[in-house]
Structure formats: structure tokens, C-alpha cells
Amino acid sequence: MFETKSGIFLIAGLGFFMLAFVVMALIPISIYSGESEQSVEEIAADGLTHEFVDLAERFPEKFNEYFGKPDPKSYAVALRRGHKIYVGEGCWHCHSQFVRPVSNEEQRWGSVSYASEYENELQRPVLFGTRRVGPDLIREAARRSNDWHIAHFYEPRYTVPTSVMPSYRWFFDDDGYPNRDGMSIITYIQWLGSWQPEYPYWTGEGPPPALKADAAPDAAGSEENV
Numbered sequence: 001m002f003e004t005k006s007g008i009f010l011i012a013g014l015g016f017f018m019l020a021f022v023v024m025a026l027i028p029i030s031i032y033s034g035e036s037e038q039s040v041e042e043i044a045a046d047g048l049t050h051e052f053v054d055l056a057e058r059f060p061e062k063f064n065e066y067f068g069k070p071d072p073k074s075y076a077v078a079l080r081r082g083h084k085i086y087v088g089e090g091c092w093h094c095h096s097q098f099v100r101p102v103s104n105e106e107q108r109w110g111s112v113s114y115a116s117e118y119e120n121e122l123q124r125p126v127l128f129g130t131r132r133v134g135p136d137l138i139r140e141a142a143r144r145s146n147d148w149h150i151a152h153f154y155e156p157r158y159t160v161p162t163s164v165m166p167s168y169r170w171f172f173d174d175d176g177y178p179n180r181d182g183m184s185i186i187t188y189i190q191w192l193g194s195w196q197p198e199y200p201y202w203t204g205e206g207p208p209p210a211l212k213a214d215a216a217p218d219a220a221g222s223e224e225n226v
């Protein structure tokens with residue numbers, strides 16, 4: 001076998017395959033197998049997003065039928081379903097979930113991604129994505145209102161006339177209100193990045209803090225407000 005060229009290539013090929021398997025599979029497994037990973041229930045126990053509660057207030061009957069009350073239990077159900085839809089619909093073909101430390105990406109999407117953000121059940125399978133036909137979504141929480149997402153999923157051209165994103169009419173009932181899948185995907189999208197310390201106004205697009213409680217009229221022209 002070692003006398004022929006093809007025999008040497010065969011052995012070399014198998015050798016490199018084994019080496020790659022050890023380096024890229026066995027060693028990482030042995031390093032990371034002890035790492036803890038947050039379950040969806042643990043994520044939900046940390047608190048609900050404003051947008052999940054907003055869905056319950058906006059569509060009380062349907063929300064009650066699909067999820068019951070807005071509490072950690074129903075939040076976990078909606079998150080898990082929304083995540084499954086995101087994977088199943090192939091949203092990751094067009095959207096990444098990773099703010100890279102290059103090209104000033106943090107100016108557009110918020111802070112660069114860090115490891116602990118991905119140590120949870122909702123990142124299995126890993127949804128970093130490779131293509132960006134649409135924008136990165138890992139800092140999407142509270143960037144848009146639920147209303148915006150409803151119009152956008154129904155027909156992306158309603159909110160962004162030049163959009164190439166497909167419309168997702170099956171997220172809606174015949175009356176045009178979001179159905180169980182619609183509310184779940186919005187819940188999931190509005191969760192992405194909600195763990196950021198600056199949430200919900202990290203984009204700088206929300207009302208400045210001064211305007212939330214005692215409105216200070218002169219804060220209106222301040223820099224954060226631009």
C-alpha cells in the first residue's frame with residue numbers, strides 16, 4: 001500500500017481527517033462539556049420583556065387563548081416556539097446574530113457580541129448566521145415596536161418599501177391579527193438583546209431617561225435625544 005502514490009494519499013487523507021476530528025470536535029467537547037447552559041425557563045425567570053406584556057395588553061383574548069397570562073411560564077412557551085419558527089422558516093439564511101468586532105459594527109447594532117450571550121438553549125443550533133441579506137438581529141429587542149413588527153411580517157414593503165424580505169402571512173389570522181406563531185416570533189425577536197444593560201433604549205432612539213418620569217423640557221434638545 002505504501003508503495004503506490006494513491007496509497008500514501010489515502011493514508012494521509014484518513015490521518016488528516018482524524019486530526020481534524022480530534023482538534024475540532026473532541027478537544028472542544030472536552031473543554032466545554034462542563035460549561036453551564038441557561039434553559040429557556042431560567043431565561044424567562046429573569047423577567048419578561050415589555051413587548052411580551054404589550055402583546056398581552058393589545059390582544060387580550062387571543063393572547064389568553066394561546067399563552068394564558070403573561071408570566072415566566074407563558075413567556076418560556078412563546079420564546080421556545082418563536083425560536084423554533086426562526087429556525088424552521090430559515091430566517092438565518094438572511095439574518096446573522098453576531099455583532100462582529102470589525103467595521104464599526106457596534107455603531108450600527110450595539111455592543112460587540114460576547115461569549116456568555118450564547119450560553120443558552122435558544123442558541124442551539126447556533127444561529128450566528130453567515131449571510132446578511134438583512135440586518136443583524138442580536139440587538140433587535142425594543143429597536144422597533146410590536147406594531148412595526150406586525151406590519152413588517154405581514155408585508156415588509158409596508159415599512160421598508162425596498163425590502164426583499166418575504167412576507168409571512170401565515171403568522172396572521174384571517175382578520176389580520178397575529179396568530180400564535182406571529183406572537184411567538186415577535187416575542188423571540190423582541191428578546192434578542194434584551195439582556196443588554198442599556199435595554200430597552202440602547203439604540204438611543206427611545207425617549208431619553210429624563211423624559212420618562214419628570215419630563216425636563218430642556219432635555220428635549222440634548223445630545224442623547226438626537
Ligand code: HEC
Binds near residue numbers: 133144160
Ligand atoms: C430573503 C432574505 C430574508 C429572509 C428569509 C428573512 N428576512 Fe428579515 N429582513 C431581510 C431584509 C433584506 C431586511 C431589511 C429590510 C426590511 O426591514 O424589510 C429584513 C429585516 C428584518 C427585520 C427588521 C430589522 C430592523 O430592525 O430593521 C426583522 C426583525 C426581520 N427581518 C426578521 C426576520 C425573521 C424573523 C425572518 C424569518 C421568519 C426573516 N426576517 C426572514 C431579509 C430576509
